[in-house]
Amino acid sequence: MSADAVVVGSGPNGLVAAVLLARAGRKVLLLEAAERFGGGLRSGELTLPGRVHDLGATVMAMALASPAFRELREQGLKGVEFAHPPVAAAHPLDDRPAVLVHRDARRTAEGLGRDAGAWLATAGATARGGFPLVGLLLKPLGPWDPAPRAFASAARFGLAGVLPATTLARRAFRTVEARAVLAGMAAHSMLDLRAPISGGYGLLLAGLAHLVGWPLVRGGSQELADALVAELRSLGGEAVTGHRVRRLAELDAPTVVLDVTPRQLLAMADLPPGYRRALQRFRYGPGVFKLDWALDGPVPWRDPAVAEAGTVHLGGTLEEIALSEAETAAGRHSPRPYVLLVQPYAADPTRGGHTLWAYCHVPNGSPVDMTDAIETQIERYAPGFRDRVLARHAMGPAELEAANPNLVGGDVGGGMASLTQFLRRPVWSPAPWRTPLPGVFLCSASTPPGAAVHGMGGWQAARLALKDQARSR
Template identity: 50%
Template sequence: MTSRKRAVVVGAGPNGLSAAIMLAQAGWRVQVYEANRRVGGALGSEDLTLPGFVHDVGSAIHPLGAASPFFRSLPLHAYGLEWVQPPAALAHPLEGGSVLMYRSLEQTAAGLGRDEGAYLALLRPLVREWRGLLDDTLRPLLHLPQHPLTLARFGLRALPPASLLARSLFRTPQARALLGGLAAHSGLPLSAPGTSAFGLMLAASGHAVGWPFPRGGAQALADALAGLLTHLGGEIHLNAEVVSLKDLPQADAVLLDTSLPGFLRLAETSELPDGYIRKLKQFKPGPGAYKVDYALSAALPWRDPLSALAGTVHLGGTLPELERAEAAPQRGEVAERPYVLLAQHSLFDAARAPAGQHTAWAYIHVPNGYAGSALAELEGQIERFAPGFKDTVLARSVSTPARLQSWNPNLLGGDVGGGANTLWQVLARPVATPTPYRTPLAGVYLCSASTPPGGGVHGMSGYWAARAALRDRGDSG
């Protein structure tokens, strides 16, 4: 090692592993403590239903993983990571047929009829300037832009509500539904300011890098990160729950891939300013996820066979239907026809299921902490666009918000995004400072999805937190 500096990372999710890798690359001695029996946090795969069926326990499709500037700088392929790119990134079924988003911008636009030109005009600049856009968005937004014109052009389209942008730019139900389904990943009502940003980023990523997933399961990405860290000399301690910061070995920096309540539990709150504690407690969670994993006897019987070309399928219908579906959780309700995010890995990755059989991964947004059943609503939407689906179900594993939080305490009330994606919480995540990773405790940093750039498997929260630690400790960051 070229340095005697030491770091401790609590939590081996993608952000914690990224922070550890960044510090190990700088020559620090790094130890990672993970309460689970495996690395990855909400990035992982397990046998949830029947033998031979591989299910992703958390995130399943990874456009930001493929786009991540930090991940792209790492030799993860040497540690077993192989991206699978389905023929189409996304399908959005409607009653008259499916809208498909391909890697090709032109091919996608051609399927939107009279909105072809409008779609090209909206997305082409973002795809062309993709790297610069990532530089200024996958980080704290309170900074001097490196590409100010690119960011300004993006902001003009990103700030309005997705409902408004879709109706003002597009005329066809197909284009409006496509943008609405993309924006609904935000977990906010589509009438909320800033929801367009999510739709635009996900669309641009689909055309720039695709919407791939790791061959063999999401665990392959987590294992690749862990393998690289170990190669760099880092140590990973599994089944090693940390209950207090005082229990950790002495270190020059401690980085926490934990929720905000998790940080407050670990810290001696008497040493934290009251104002800081108050801000963390005011940070709002996002909606809960109600998730179901399926073992299927056959591929999903889509009404429109074109839906079988995509790894991801948005089941939400038209823009007005999407608006109703995503407004319901904010009212404490489950939509009668919810917006279902569905992944069908086994069509493109034979390692996911026994020969001739298949998996499906699906979830809907429900009120945070929702304790009821939403199975009928979720399966009703799948059956609507894939009639006969229920006849193919061999087994299912239901993950309620409580179950999600029980196996990963960071998923508070089933919130898979590290906090609500309101415009203010995107700007002040979790506090409004240029370096929100620093805490008032000397040498202690936050690096979870509750810090910029927020949810998603990209590792950039860990990367930026590690850079802050390096700068604060006199290393180049």
């Protein structure tokens, strides 16, 4: 096939770029090195036959909220069904009932006692900003739609969101419960919670829980990847697995979109010295140690209400979680790590039984087995958990990177999510998706707005590619 555009890598950003280019009438060739499409959207039988586990992303709030995926769905993306758990997220505590984050902001606030009003003024206000606010946050460099109310919401969000999560939690909330919940949300950023903008990550995730929920894709995340590939093929595009692109010189197309990180781009191309040095300075974040389990029944939570949550944050109080993340940021392994856990069966009974996954943060490239530390944290809130385990599957940073080279050192975020790298991602530029090589664009999570299944890197790269092609005609 002679292609107008070649997309290398089939993570969510690469898939979005491929579909948008094809919808614009371009002949698109999608190349994936692995044997299955999806990158971070792949699913497989990791433990027992018939048990469907997600290798990467499971919870898909951004897939409902981002401009890229909303555009795809509005234009007819088929084959994807989202399943919502009864409770978006839960945060167990040792000596009191778990805090439950519901789709309804007011119901959530009622569980926070004297911090009810503060929750509605922070997370609730983020949710009330709606899709216009999410659009601005996911398009920090534009293009922006003229929506004055969205800019006002973004300004209010920014005043709080720029703060470290520890500072924001202590200023905004008085209760142990509300502070802990914000810490659990903010720790998704993989930042030291004393770092600027870590509070903003927490507010955005909490706001999304109220705006769109924290759903899963019924049948596994692979279903979303497969639906995007099917859409590409229906538009005349070609998609090929098992084809690793080692050098850009192998490709012959006027447009090339790369769903890779700076490390892979450095190996694939001869780049101008200044750009090469900038990519070499790009910083990767902490890695993760991930466990998947097949269970003989649901997790035996001490607080039964936690069983209804799709996502569970384990780590205790704000102070405990902040200490754990600070240890990781300093290159150490916390003995009581913050654990992000997902129980898909709370929303989706089609995965062959009670499957579960969790991970904790570790220093980038860590070889340390964190199985016992993670399971001890689960047992802390669910005594007898280990008795339910039929099989387990572990993946440390080395195994994760071997399965997906974009996960450098186990970094599932595509690079450090710090303030300086929020916009310098991977270089300072008004359009960092465009490389100095003519017709070559970068679209991975190493470009703005960073990690999560939102497709915005692919959306931006495709938009720029189409603009450049229109100019050249």
